[in-house]
Structures are given as C-alpha cells and as structure tokens.
Amino acid sequence: MNTQATPSPQFYLTAPAACPYLSGEMERKVFTHLVGPRAGEMNDLLTQGGFRRSQNIAYRPACEGCRACVSVRILAGEFSLSRNMRRVLSENDDLVGTMSAAQPTTEQFVLFRKYLDDRHQRGGMSDMSALDYAIMVEDTHVNTRLIEYRKRVPGAGIGDQPKGELIAVALTDLMSDGVSMVYSFFNPALERRSLGTFMILDHILRTQQLGLPHVYLGYWVKGSAKMNYKTRYQPQEHLTPRGWERYAEDGSEA
Structure with a gap:
C-alpha cells in the first residue's frame, strides 16, 4: 500500500x-x-x-x-440560439475554425497587436511584445489549444487546408467537463461580424459536439459595463457561496 x-x-x-x-x-x-x-x-x-x-x-x-x-459558465447542453445569435452565425458562415496545438505564429501576433492597439491601449497587456505573446500561448502544462478562424478559400475541396485571411484566434483549455475560454482576439475593423459573440457561440457548439456540459467564460463583474455581455448566454450558472447556481438574465437566481 x-x-x-x-x-x-x-x-x-x-x-x-x-x-x-x-x-x-x-x-x-x-x-x-x-x-x-x-x-x-x-x-x-x-x-x-x-x-x-x-x-x-x-x-x-x-x-x-x-x-x-463572479465565475460564469454556460450550460452548453441546454443552450439555444436567439434570433440575433443566429444572425451572427450567418454573418460569419464564410469562416472556418481550425483547432491545433498551442503554438504562436507571427501572423497571430500581428492580429493580436492590432486588437490590443484598438481595444486595450491603456490596459495591462498594451505593451506586450512578440515574446510576451509566445509565452502567453506556450506556457501551459494543461490541455490547451488554439483555434484559428480564417476566411474560407473559394473552391477549396474537402480535406484541403488552404490558408485564408486570419480573422480571429481563441486560446482555449480542454477540460473534463467542457472548455474554458482563456483569451480571444480578432480583427477590430470587422465590427459588423460581432466576432467576440461568434467565438463564444462556436465554443458552445463545439462543447455540444463533445457531449460536455460547460463553457467557462471567466468572471462577470457586476457594475462593469464591458462585462455585461457575459450574461446574454442563457442558461448559465454563477458560482455563489452556495455553489454553482442558475442565473437569470434579469439578475435573479433561477
């Protein structure tokens, strides 16, 4: 023994x-x-x-x-698309998401810098270098993947992997009960695509295909306007002192 x-x-x-x-x-x-x-x-x-x-x-x-x-996780198995979410998926039906090992590239970093310079000029990540980005991606001892979202190349056949324009990237942990979205970024010039929403929806669909229950979104900060989007994906659970509890969009515990 x-x-x-x-x-x-x-x-x-x-x-x-x-x-x-x-x-x-x-x-x-x-x-x-x-x-x-x-x-x-x-x-x-x-x-x-x-x-x-x-x-x-x-x-x-x-x-x-x-x-x-407050920690938030989406109940992927019970999730259903709203009309607006269907519109977002339709707007991005020309994109192909490819999951691969967590390996940084120059192309990713160029997009990452474009995103930071537009959205986070004064944030803690604003001065990140190519080395900093590589460390963010590679410094992991868990089951981490990168998903690259590219424009579909016209005429590409099944099994072909031509590289269209890189539009968005998600750094994601695969877990026993779902996926955790660690960080994502996208081309900020393509605002009409609602790429942040699209990537969350794509993760929900991937989690459903895996037969797993949860998509972890990180923290919702009550009183922070830029975090309000996280409560749109229903049903979801919030971690409370009593454990994980359903949360309604009106702010009440379901």
Whole structure:
C-alpha cells in the first residue's frame, strides 16, 4: 500500500492593486502554480472552483470587502440560439475554425497587436511584445489549444487546408467537463461580424459536439459595463457561496 502523501498546491496572495474594472476599488488575488503531471487535473478542479488560468498560474479574486467578480459558465447542453445569435452565425458562415496545438505564429501576433492597439491601449497587456505573446500561448502544462478562424478559400475541396485571411484566434483549455475560454482576439475593423459573440457561440457548439456540459467564460463583474455581455448566454450558472447556481438574465437566481 502506497502511503506517500500527495503534494498539495501552495497558494499565495498578491499585494493590493487598483482594480481594472471598478473605479476606486482595490483588487487582490490568490494564486497557485499549475505545473507537473497533475496540472491538468488541478486546472479542472480549480476552474470548477472559480479560478482562471493565465500561463502556468491559476488565480481567483480575493478582494477585501468586494465580491463583484463572479465565475460564469454556460450550460452548453441546454443552450439555444436567439434570433440575433443566429444572425451572427450567418454573418460569419464564410469562416472556418481550425483547432491545433498551442503554438504562436507571427501572423497571430500581428492580429493580436492590432486588437490590443484598438481595444486595450491603456490596459495591462498594451505593451506586450512578440515574446510576451509566445509565452502567453506556450506556457501551459494543461490541455490547451488554439483555434484559428480564417476566411474560407473559394473552391477549396474537402480535406484541403488552404490558408485564408486570419480573422480571429481563441486560446482555449480542454477540460473534463467542457472548455474554458482563456483569451480571444480578432480583427477590430470587422465590427459588423460581432466576432467576440461568434467565438463564444462556436465554443458552445463545439462543447455540444463533445457531449460536455460547460463553457467557462471567466468572471462577470457586476457594475462593469464591458462585462455585461457575459450574461446574454442563457442558461448559465454563477458560482455563489452556495455553489454553482442558475442565473437569470434579469439578475435573479433561477
């Protein structure tokens, strides 16, 4: 009988810093390292417990006196498309999403910089270099994939893989109970396509095809206008002190 103790993760607390979502608030995070042969299993457990992954770090908010950040996951098996969501899928039916290993390319980085320069000029990621981007993609010990969304090449046959224009990219973790959308970016000039919405819908459809229940969207921040979009994908669950509970779009627990 093996009596050797299983190593437990060590957790750490960051120093207070200005909250990037709510003016006047300070944020702190609790975090641990995701390394070693059990990293994938640990990532599953921590994500289900409200953590997010960034490179080889799993973290969650640990702010004093504020509980605005709430973990959100879509119930993929029960999800149905709204009329507007069908329109978004139709608008992007000329795109092909290809999943591959988490390997960065120059083409991806050019699109990433275009996205940051348009959407996040003053954010914490605004000065990321090509090396920083490569680390963001490659520094993972879990089952991480990249999905590239490209324009379909006219006349391409079944099995052909010609490379059309790169429109959007998603960095995604595959988990035992679904997928976790780690980070996504797209060509900001193509606003009419609603590419952010399209990628979430594509992940929901992929999760349904896998027969898995959840798409993890990260944190919804109550009071932050730029996070309001996350509550549109119903039905969904929010992680509360009582565990995962259904959340209605009107703000009530379903």
